[in-house]
Amino acid sequence: MSDSPTPNADPTLTTGGIQKAIPTSGSSLSATQAVATGGSSPATSQSAGLAPTRVQSKDPESLEEFVAYAYSRKGKRLSLKKKTALAIAQQPPPGESFLVHLRALAQKDVLLTVPRQLLLAGLPHRNNSKAWSLIIEVCSVAIRANPGCSEFAACIHPAGADDGTCDDMIAEAARLRIAQVEDPLTKKPISKSQAAALHHNLVVTVALWTVAVRSSTTNNAVQSLFVHVWKGEARQRTSASDAWRHLLDLRDPVLPGIIGGVFVDEALRQQQLAADTTARLATEKKRSDDLAAELAASRTALSNAETSISQLQEKVAQAVRDHQIAVTHLRDDFERLRTRVLRRLSRELDLLDEGMGAIRREPPRLHVMLDHGERATSGLREEIKNLEREAQR
Amino acid sequence: MNLVGFDFGTTNSLISMIRGNRAIHFFDDRGEPIPSVVCYEGGNAIVGRDAKERLATAGLGVYGNIVRSPKMLLGQESVFVDGVERSVIDIVADLVKAVRTTAVSSAARDLQSIDGAVVTIPVNFDGPRRAALRDAFRIAGIRIVQFVHEPLAALYGFLRSSPDVADSLRRYERQLVLVFDWGGGTLDLTLCRVEGGMLLQIVNDGTDEVGGDVFDSTVRQEVLLAVRAARQFDEAVHPHPDAMARLLHRCERAKIDLSTRDRVAIYADHFFRGVANDSLDYSLAREELDRITQPLVDVGIARIRTLLEAAQVSPAQISLCLATGGMVNMPLIRSRLHEIFGAQRVQFSSAAGAAIAEGAAWIAHDGAGLRLAKGVELLLARNSRMQLVKCGTSMPAEQEICKDRWLLYCVDPRDGFAKMQLQSPVKPGTRVVPNDRRNVLGTMTVRVHADARPFLERIELDVAIDDNLILHGRARSTMAGDVAELQVHNLEFGVAIGGTSTAAEGKTEEAAEPAVRNDPAEQGAVTIRANVADQIEHSLVPGELWYKHHAEEFDTRRNPPRIQVEERLYYEPCSRCGRAINDPECICGSAKHKK
Numbered sequence: 001m002s003d004s005p006t007p008n009a010d011p012t013l014t015t016g017g018i019q020k021a022i023p024t025s026g027s028s029l030s031a032t033q034a035v036a037t038g039g040s041s042p043a044t045s046q047s048a049g050l051a052p053t054r055v056q057s058k059d060p061e062s063l064e065e066f067v068a069y070a071y072s073r074k075g076k077r078l079s080l081k082k083k084t085a086l087a088i089a090q091q092p093p094p095g096e097s098f099l100v101h102l103r104a105l106a107q108k109d110v111l112l113t114v115p116r117q118l119l120l121a122g123l124p125h126r127n128n129s130k131a132w133s134l135i136i137e138v139c140s141v142a143i144r145a146n147p148g149c150s151e152f153a154a155c156i157h158p159a160g161a162d163d164g165t166c167d168d169m170i171a172e173a174a175r176l177r178i179a180q181v182e183d184p185l186t187k188k189p190i191s192k193s194q195a196a197a198l199h200h201n202l203v204v205t206v207a208l209w210t211v212a213v214r215s216s217t218t219n220n221a222v223q224s225l226f227v228h229v230w231k232g233e234a235r236q237r238t239s240a241s242d243a244w245r246h247l248l249d250l251r252d253p254v255l256p257g258i259i260g261g262v263f264v265d266e267a268l269r270q271q272q273l274a275a276d277t278t279a280r281l282a283t284e285k286k287r288s289d290d291l292a293a294e295l296a297a298s299r300t301a302l303s304n305a306e307t308s309i310s311q312l313q314e315k316v317a318q319a320v321r322d323h324q325i326a327v328t329h330l331r332d333d334f335e336r337l338r339t340r341v342l343r344r345l346s347r348e349l350d351l352l353d354e355g356m357g358a359i360r361r362e363p364p365r366l367h368v369m370l371d372h373g374e375r376a377t378s379g380l381r382e383e384i385k386n387l388e389r390e391a392q393r
Numbered sequence: 394m395n396l397v398g399f400d401f402g403t404t405n406s407l408i409s410m411i412r413g414n415r416a417i418h419f420f421d422d423r424g425e426p427i428p429s430v431v432c433y434e435g436g437n438a439i440v441g442r443d444a445k446e447r448l449a450t451a452g453l454g455v456y457g458n459i460v461r462s463p464k465m466l467l468g469q470e471s472v473f474v475d476g477v478e479r480s481v482i483d484i485v486a487d488l489v490k491a492v493r494t495t496a497v498s499s500a501a502r503d504l505q506s507i508d509g510a511v512v513t514i515p516v517n518f519d520g521p522r523r524a525a526l527r528d529a530f531r532i533a534g535i536r537i538v539q540f541v542h543e544p545l546a547a548l549y550g551f552l553r554s555s556p557d558v559a560d561s562l563r564r565y566e567r568q569l570v571l572v573f574d575w576g577g578g579t580l581d582l583t584l585c586r587v588e589g590g591m592l593l594q595i596v597n598d599g600t601d602e603v604g605g606d607v608f609d610s611t612v613r614q615e616v617l618l619a620v621r622a623a624r625q626f627d628e629a630v631h632p633h634p635d636a637m638a639r640l641l642h643r644c645e646r647a648k649i650d651l652s653t654r655d656r657v658a659i660y661a662d663h664f665f666r667g668v669a670n671d672s673l674d675y676s677l678a679r680e681e682l683d684r685i686t687q688p689l690v691d692v693g694i695a696r697i698r699t700l701l702e703a704a705q706v707s708p709a710q711i712s713l714c715l716a717t718g719g720m721v722n723m724p725l726i727r728s729r730l731h732e733i734f735g736a737q738r739v740q741f742s743s744a745a746g747a748a749i750a751e752g753a754a755w756i757a758h759d760g761a762g763l764r765l766a767k768g769v770e771l772l773l774a775r776n777s778r779m780q781l782v783k784c785g786t787s788m789p790a791e792q793e794i795c796k797d798r799w800l801l802y803c804v805d806p807r808d809g810f811a812k813m814q815l816q817s818p819v820k821p822g823t824r825v826v827p828n829d830r831r832n833v834l835g836t837m838t839v840r841v842h843a844d845a846r847p848f849l850e851r852i853e854l855d856v857a858i859d860d861n862l863i864l865h866g867r868a869r870s871t872m873a874g875d876v877a878e879l880q881v882h883n884l885e886f887g888v889a890i891g892g893t894s895t896a897a898e899g900k901t902e903e904a905a906e907p908a909v910r911n912d913p914a915e916q917g918a919v920t921i922r923a924n925v926a927d928q929i930e931h932s933l934v935p936g937e938l939w940y941k942h943h944a945e946e947f948d949t950r951r952n953p954p955r956i957q958v959e960e961r962l963y964y965e966p967c968s969r970c971g972r973a974i975n976d977p978e979c980i981c982g983s984a985k986h987k988k
Contacts, residue, residue, distance in 0.1 A: 322413070325412050325413030326413070327503075328412050328413070328417060328503060329412070329413060329415060329417075331503070332415075332417050332418075335420075335424065336424060338424070339420065339422070339423055339424020339425075340424055342423065342424065343423055343424060343425070346423075347646070354660055354662070355660075357662050358660055358662070358672070358674075361662070361672060365660065365672070365674060367658060367676075368658050368660045368674060371656075371657060371658035371676075372658065372660070375650055375654065375657065378653075378654075382653075
């Protein structure tokens with residue numbers, strides 16, 4: 001794309017058919033346009049209805065001049081020089097009279113061929129925000145002013161007013177059915193082919209709008225165009241001969257190159273995504289397997305720990321029981337020993353008491369004391385022997 | 394669950410419990426069993442040693458306000474204690490409560506509660522007394538899990554507490570064991586047979602005539618007589634009121650000491666009233682003690698011989714004589730036992746006064762339920778028998794009952810009665826043959842229609858054994874509607890060591906020398922002719938009766954049973970004179986008549 005306005009018109013648009021289109025090297029947009037316009041040339045149809053504007057060699061120095069220049073090109077390719085963009089930016093905001101004039105021009109552009117060229121021309125100057133804003137505003141007003149696109153114009157918003165995705169906008173534009181539109185010059189309704197051209201121009205303008213204004217990518221826009229427009233049209237050409245006819249009619253190889261490149265890029269992206277996903281899946285699966293193994297190991301360890309705990313608890317309980325039993329046995333042993341010794345001592349003490357009582361009697365019963373004393377001492381000796389025997393055990 | 398063994402003894406009572414393969418005995422604070430004595434003073438029941446020390450006399454029963462061995466009074470509704478009528482069950486409950494309290498409050502032995510008890514009873518303790526004892530325990534807050542005979546419990550404890558139980562069981566397998574339990578109040582004997590790890594009672598005997606207290610009382614009496622004779626006291630000289638009790642205790646002490654000494658002095662201060670020298674002073678020698686107690690020992694030893702003769706067993710057939718009870722420490726009794734069985738076969742229980750309680754505790758610990766040692770049979774017509782309760786049947790636990798019903802036929806209703814006799818083999822175990830001797834447990838007779846044809850009258854026989862180990866028999870004739878009932882209290886039981894037995898399932902049946910000689914009919918015994926059958930079999934009907942209803946059956950071509958033909962010929966009236974064929978006045982067939 002050259003920086004200066006090109007005086008000669010785009011051959012694709014001026015000759016009125018793809019068959020006559022001469023590819024312009026380095027101009028992908030013009031190639032896209034040529035494919036999009038199909039068999040009929042909107043520019044050709046439109047040229048009869050527009051007021052003749054003389055193309056001046058002088059560069060436009062204001063927005064009004066640039067717009068006038070653009071509409072004088074009747075949809076042909078145009079460009080915006082840097083100094084022109086700076087001049088536009090330095091100007092005061094356009095007045096109401098300009099907008100009235102603009103709407104008048106836009107209404108005459110029945111097939112909506114100019115706004116996309118304005119967008120394309122302003123696209124390199126997006127850094128100059130003021131100029132770019134003015135160009136967007138101009139395009140917006142132009143689209144709104146078009147009689148065939150008034151229903152859709154509500155969807156065109158400046159950047160930031162996001163009422164839907166870019167794909168939704170393109171889809172909605174594709175779904176739009178152009179009602180009867182009257183040509184302001186002939187006062188007759190436009191033909192079917194013109195309506196188709198208007199619809200197509202609207203769709204591609206919206207696609208370009210999404211790229212220029214909504215910051216969508218070209219690939220996304222092309223994919224949306226394919227999905228909502230081209231795919232349906234290509235499906236109608238089902239036979240091989242029909243398909244080959246279209247392929248052979250193709251003069252500009254850039255267009256399929258761009259489209260193919262988009263889909264190749266998308267395919268590669270999807271492939272990469274699939275590869276990444278597969279790799280991530282494998283990683284996640286490995287991680288999942290590792291976690292499952294870790295879980296199983298943890299469960300086994302938990303089970304072992306539980307078993308060990310239950311065994312330990314059982315051992316503790318058994319130890320407690322054994323201890324209680326041992327305590328009981330020891331207490332019983334002690335009680336047996338205590339009561340046995342107590343009985344023995346009591347018995348022998350009773351004997352000795354009785355013997356003492358017998359001695360105190362008059363006359364003293366010494367033999368009773370002797371007997372009882374012997375019995376008591378032998379009993380005590382026996383008990384001592386028992387205790388010694390038990391101590392040895 | 395705290396299940397204990399409860400020796401509710403005639404003289405002493407004791408609770409024991411197994412902990413860690415060892416018996417813990419809950420003695421009183423002196424380390425001795427609790428005397429089975431209850432004394433009522435001022436509305437309070439004094440139980441145990443304090444009550445016993447108030448007792449001045451030997452023997453069982455009521456003495457003033459003291460009841461000694463109240464369990465022997467069970468079976469009576471009430472007794473008068475010091476002029477107050479008291480329920481025997483309540484007296485027993487007071488004693489049981491005291492024993493339970495002693496055990497539970499024993500801080501040293503740590504028994505929190507008693508959930509149930511295996512209670513020992515004498516072998517001659519009949520069903521109503523068992524039921525009353527259960528009531529008394531219920532009042533005292535102890536559930537009786539099971540009854541067990543005292544000697545059986547002692548034997549169980551002896552074998553179970555041996556170091557190697559299996560070896561002991563192998564040693565005594567299919568051997569006879571005599572348990573000789575001579576305590577302070579009673580002498581109990583049981584002849585048992587060890588079979589398949591199960592202890593089976595063969596025959597039991599018991600008496601309270603020669604208890605240890607009788608020995609003490611006899612010794613006291615002899616000493617008193619000797620002192621009176623030596624000091625020439627007449628009948629006017631009486632002892633002080635408490636002197637007899639003191640002398641009884643001194644005689645008991647002397648009896649114990651004479652087991653290790655040759656002579657002891659018996660001295661009681663302030664014994665006689667109204668004499669200058671009021672003390673009693675007597676020197677008793679062991680020979681004299683032996684002489685005094687010889688008749689009592691003879692009576693006890695004679696019970697052994699009587700028992701063995703009743704079982705038709707010689708002393709040589711006894712493999713083990715287990716002697717328990719306090720009296721077996723007397724040298725005289727020991728020597729007599731050695732004399733009969735030899736020193737090798739006599740074992741003296743180390744647990745002494747606690748052997749029975751320990752055995753009961755082991756039974757409670759092992760959950761060894763009682764099993765029927767001998768099957769219960771019904772005598773049928775023509776001396777066949779039907780088994781009603783199989784040998785080895787587990788006896789019902791508390792609040793359980795095992796029962797069964799049979800339908801029988803009366804084969805000979807001519808006398809108007811159906812007679813059903815319950816029998817049990819003399820020999821325990823399942824190896825019983827039809828010709829083995831049987832003991833009669835009881836007979837039921839129900840009225841039937843005398844004119845009914847054989848097998849027409851049916852008899853319903855219900856047999857049940859309740860948790861008091863009483864066998865209840867009830868027979869009802871369906872046509873005549875008569876009912877007869879029977880209770881059997883003297884069933885004999887067995888218990889499996891460790892709670893398991895192979896004998897009960899009849900797995901150890903092998904040919905072996907029978908312990909009892911077979912003697913199908915005891916000479917001179919009166920027997921009944923059973924006239925019931927469990928099936929309609931016409932050969933069971935007496936021949937003359939069957940001929941009356943089915944003469945065609947006696948056609949020789951039908952080959953009638955020979956016994957029925959003989960019966961018909963024997964009992965049929967003489968065709969000439971109309972008299973019975975065995976009537977001595979019938980001379981129709983004699984030579985004189987022919988002339």
